[in-house]
Amino acid sequence: MLRYQQLLEEGSTMRENNSQLQHKLAEFFKRKKTDNGAGKHEHDPKNVTDQEERYHKYMANLKGLKTEQEAMKEMYAQQIEEVRQKCQEKLQQAQQETEAFMKLKEEVAQKSYSSRTGRPFPPHDIESYIQREKQKELEVTTMRLENIQLKNKLKKQEHLLKEKEELSEGLHLIDFEQLKIENQTYNEKIEERNEELMKLRKKITNTVQVLTHVKQKLQFVQVENEEQKIGLKDIETKVSQKRDILNRTKQAKDALRVDNQHLQQKCGMLGNHPLLYDYEERKDEKEELTNLLQKLKIKHTDTTLNCNKLHRKIEGAEKVTATN
Numbered sequence: 001m002l003r004y005q006q007l008l009e010e011g012s013t014m015r016e017n018n019s020q021l022q023h024k025l026a027e028f029f030k031r032k033k034t035d036n037g038a039g040k041h042e043h044d045p046k047n048v049t050d051q052e053e054r055y056h057k058y059m060a061n062l063k064g065l066k067t068e069q070e071a072m073k074e075m076y077a078q079q080i081e082e083v084r085q086k087c088q089e090k091l092q093q094a095q096q097e098t099e100a101f102m103k104l105k106e107e108v109a110q111k112s113y114s115s116r117t118g119r120p121f122p123p124h125d126i127e128s129y130i131q132r133e134k135q136k137e138l139e140v141t142t143m144r145l146e147n148i149q150l151k152n153k154l155k156k157q158e159h160l161l162k163e164k165e166e167l168s169e170g171l172h173l174i175d176f177e178q179l180k181i182e183n184q185t186y187n188e189k190i191e192e193r194n195e196e197l198m199k200l201r202k203k204i205t206n207t208v209q210v211l212t213h214v215k216q217k218l219q220f221v222q223v224e225n226e227e228q229k230i231g232l233k234d235i236e237t238k239v240s241q242k243r244d245i246l247n248r249t250k251q252a253k254d255a256l257r258v259d260n261q262h263l264q265q266k267c268g269m270l271g272n273h274p275l276l277y278d279y280e281e282r283k284d285e286k287e288e289l290t291n292l293l294q295k296l297k298i299k300h301t302d303t304t305l306n307c308n309k310l311h312r313k314i315e316g317a318e319k320v321t322a323t324n
Contacts, residue, residue, distance in 0.1 A: 009152055010076070013159065014069065098137075105211075106130060112218050133207065140200050147193050154186050 109126045113119060161179050 009156060013156070014072065016160065102130060102134070108218055109214070111221075112214060113221050115217060136200070136203060136207070140197075140204065143193060143197055143200060147190070147197060150186060150190050150193060154183070154190065157183055157186065 106126060109121055109129070110123070112121055157179065161183070
């Protein structure tokens with residue numbers, strides 16, 4: 001990319017040099033024409049022939065310069081195309097490496113745990129962090145390109161200023177002051193870009209520090225994760241053993257339940273508390289009814305005896321009445 005920028009700058013410089021040379025050539029011919037018009041030998045055939053020879057010579061030199069310029073232009077165009085292809089390959093490779101690095105960071109972040117909560121980072125936080133980092137990288141890349149362009153422009157202006165200082169005959173004070181103002185403006189822009197680059201570098205440093213802390217935390221969490229895996233395997237072994245014991249216990253319980261049902265069927269009401277309570281109540285009720293029945297029988301007997309006595313008395317009374 002830098003080579004491409006340099007080639008562009010060289011092509012622009014050559015075009016400006018060509019324009020300056022043509023301008024100087026035009027001024028020279030104009031000055032020579034004026035001098036020849038003011039001289040005494042204005043219509044001298046020898047001077048006219050010399051001027052034509054010099055004109056043809058300059059035109060031949062100009063043609064040679066144009067031919068050389070076209071050859072150099074083709075050469076630089078070919079070099080620019082090669083550099084552009086290499087730059088494209090490098091950009092693709094850098095893009096692939098960047099995507100792989102971002103993917104690796106995303107995988108590392110997905111396996112990381114928060115130092116405050118002890119829980120994995122949410123996916124949306126990881127995505128937000130990666131997007132912010134991509135945005136910062138894009139800003140840094142943009143600022144770097146702007147800085148390179150401004151530096152190249154500064155070099156170009158310094159070079160033009162130097163050439164104009166060397167060509168002091170065609171340099172005017174207004175152009176010099178204007179170039180100074182433009183140079184000052186570019187310097188101010190470069191200072192602003194440098195300040196922005198310093199800020200971005202600080203942000204990148206902080207991001208690198210955070211990333212380093214995350215990597216250290218990740219290593220610690222990985223070691224702790226391995227320990228937890230070992231403990232989990234031991235626990236799973238114990239759980240498997242307990243599960244086997246539980247299955248055997250359940251089988252023994254089922255066997256005891258079946259035996260208990262058989263024993264309950266054989267023992268009748270033994271162990272059946274509701275039936276026992278009901279039997280006891282029925283028994284008490286039966287005893288009460290039996291006692292009541294005995295009392296009623298006794299009462300009936302007394303009543304029968306009383307009735308018999310009354311019958312005998314009535315019969316005796318009737319016999320007495322009949323006798324009278």
